[in-house]
Amino acid sequence: MPSPTPDTSSSPLFRQPAFVAFWCCRIASSFAFQMLSVAAGWQIYALTHRAASLGLIGLIQFLPSVLLALPAGHFIDQWDRRRVVIGAIAIEAVAVICMAISSHLEHIHETAILLLIFVVGIGKSFEFPAMQALLPDLVPGPMLARAMAANGAASQAASIAGPALGGFLYVAGADVVYALDAGLYLLGLLALSCLLAVKVNARPREPANLDRLLAGIRFIRARPDVLGVISLDLFAVLLGGATALLPIFAQDILHTGPWGLGLLRAAPAAGALLMSLWLTRWHFQRQVGITMFAAVAGFGLATVVFALSSWIWLSLAALFVLGACDMVSMVIRGSMVQLDTPDDLRGRVSAVNSIFVNTSNQLGEFESGMLAAWLGAVPAALLGGVGTLLVVAIWMRLFPGLRHRQQLHHADS
Incomplete structure (x- = not known):
């Protein structure tokens, strides 16, 4: 895989x-969201004792991310994206304050x-695509890939530490977790309010x-490169959802306990976090298309190794x-989509992309679970990894322009 080079930006x-x-x-x-997910799940199960x-x-x-994606995208492209994010996070903050008080x-x-x-889901359906569309307004184009890597590092750090912190604080009560969530959302609003003084592109409002x-x-x-990277993400994640089977692998194949399951759950996030930290200091200057395909192929090969491992x-x-x-794949894909998309369409394209991301994650877990029920966990994970490799081979043939792409920013975009 071609390596990124150090960023020489001043x-x-x-x-x-x-x-x-x-x-x-x-x-x-x-x-806040990671802690909320743990506390809400624990609390609702304590109240109902129903897995459903x-x-x-x-x-x-x-549901909100799918039902509201298209109107949210249009709204994000019509209004100041900073204020859209502020409004979305404010909605989430009000919801968790209500949960804390109740x-x-x-x-x-x-x-x-x-x-x-x-x-909260309604707020997230606006917050995620609005933040994706806002980022290119805040950093120069050559720095976007590193900015997305740093953005990914924040998400991965939260994925690793957030659930553990939420579970630890739940000992003091669900209201304590929700109150801290509200505080974090308010801190986010305070940080984002600093952006209101930053000059960004004005967009005309249309009905x-x-x-x-x-x-x-x-x-x-209409854009083969954008279609290629978004659909590649959809099918690769859809087929490579082996992480949904971790409890089965931990207990029945690796013969480990809850501590082992915790390590298995943390390992992908740890790899993503360290890679994202590295990518904040390096950027891709050439052969970005083949690098992206190599990264997705590496994802598939790692899934195959995991499926066959008994250690x-x-x-x-x-x-x-x-x-x-x-x-690596996420940073390249995200940067290419944002840089190839005109500013007045970034909200709508990001919203459509969020449908692909959310659908692939949810359906990928469902697909892995169903295959495991029919064939067993090992064949299901193995088929997912091999399927990912086949998708890479097919997409390299279907999208030759993407395979030969050299730069993150398309010359005629």
């Missing part, structure tokens, strides 16, 4: 005040938790209609490599 990433404010908001919001209630939390979070007064019940989680709502989809279909340390190494490869 302005280091974390000396960009606008990006620092953005990054602080992202890490606060990510930690845990499934409902996932569904309730997933839990403290012991007036919380299943329906209320699900309703408030749905409100919503079906033609404008679908503009993001039309743009993706926990080899499995941990495979999952670590899997996470690192996924981060």
